[in-house]
Amino acid sequence: MDKPYVIGIDVGGTNTVVGIVDKRGQILKSDSIKTGKHSQVEDYLDELSDLIDDLIAGTTTKDQIKGIGAGTPNGNYFTGSIEFAPNLPWKGVIPFAQLLEDRVGIPVALTNDANAAAIGEMTYGAARGMKDFIVITLGTGVGSGIVVNGQLVYGHDGFAGELGHVIMRRHNGRLCGCGRTGCLEAYSSATGLARTAREYLELKPDIQTRLRNIPADDITSKDVFDAAMAGDEMAKDIFKFTGEMLGEAFADFVAFSSPEAIILFGGLSKAGNLIMDPIRESMERNMLPIFRNKVKLMFSDLKESDAAVLGASALGWEVRN
Template identity: 70%
Template sequence: MDKPYVIGIDMGGTNTACGIVDARGEVLRRGAIQTQKYTEADQYINELHKALMPLIEEVGGIDKIKGIGMGAPNGNYYTGNVEFAPNLPWKGVIPFAGMLHAKFGVPAALTNDANAAAIGEMTYGAARGMKDFIMITLGTGVGSGIVVNGQLVYGHDGFAGELGHTTIVRNNGRQCGCGKTGCLETYTSATGVARTAREMLDIKKEDSLLRNIPVESITSKDVYEAAIKEDAIAKEIFEYTGRMLGEAFADFVAFSAPQAIVIFGGLSKAGDLIMNPIREHMEKNLLPIWKGKIQLLFSALNEADAAILGASALAWELKN
């Protein structure tokens, strides 16, 4: 293989991680820059170039690089643009794939971060060999990537797969950052779990380890740590969150009949605390034709590398 490596870039709202990846999915070199530091997109690209070039030289120079893949909030695979991302310093439409191509001189592609995770899982992880699956990322928000017949679903405009913004509570649902109310994300993201904790502590009178923490400071990690100590309210918060996810997953199955739903992100660290109620409530709400047939899996990718791997997987498809 004359170009044995690709570059994966994971643009987060706060930090950007990047790496050089080989065909087996090994991240050979890693780097990082701060996303928020640069007021101009050009400065950001220059800084990425500065961080990556020494790593590229270490693996034999730019001639060894087949292409660059980037996962970014509101990244549009069709256009190569990041479009109106609410949590990034640059507003409007930014042609990042074109800017990367111009700066590095190799082909570049871009997609959103959850789609990048799905591609990574299909190329290197738990969904290897699967043609139909859904990737759900449970982090600050809830993202998703839908794969049907071996192809990621982008829709007509490049933005398909916003399952975190399907409505799970129709009346008096929680306000979401997207402007809607009752979105799945407002209940089942890490921030959603913290909101549930505040609500339950307000309604219930029982003792809880969570009452030792200032209510506005409670995080999903605090809820997990209390739950593994058998705290009743913390366990109920996971039961409630898992029920919401399980009911939503049953709807998602009705849409695309996936072989598996793969769960990735911070909340997946809760293991059975979250998985058991998801499984119970998904099965309860599935049509009989799907009962017992849909696998629920945790991501097989190391979380630190997953987004880099997913983004890098885009680059193997690029034509030189």
């Protein structure tokens, strides 16, 4: 029996987005839930399976769904488990694919959320036709999907490509959610940018900024963006620092795999040239001469969440029945 649909799930640190996708890569219907609403993963999976059932009921029937693909933080493609994800409320090893499959009765496969975004870009977005590229997701954390010779890089254990956890500052580095200090994610994620804002406010007490009108612990990356767009110099400096850190890291990533492009995806990429200009300048300044001016820096071509949902859904066509 022909099964013309799959389901893609993007499990983010803040939201989980679910979409029903057809063979042309069209998202027919989608909805979301809050990822961190439940402290117990069983309660979260109950809500997620209810959402899946509701989407199917409003679109098609369960026997028309070929499979479910999920993109999750620290998702292991080989085992179907989420393993020690620092930005999720559930700790340890979670057999996510099996637990969800038991609830909904549809086969489930999963991969790292950034890998899913890379598959989405390669199939439907900015990386169409490319065989060597890196997708960097800038959200609650910093994720990466690395494609070499047209193949996603998984490594021997399924966890290759944790570029958000390269160590940028060994001395007095910030504590990262992974438990180490100095990781790129601690500086250049949306939460890292907000941490920079709080540091700047404390270290530069004489500089006037509209960010002082917000309680320091409540400042978000959106607040910094709004201030920068209004001409606030400190806010612009915060984006400059964040972009310079990313550019420094990107120069190292290029030396590893010589990608045709690095594609930025996720909430922080909405800052546009505020983040892109300092990234580009820093990347080229720190680049080995043989790589300079060869690597494209691009924003995702796909709408918010679509890349991860579409990329995850591609796994749904390959699951067993």
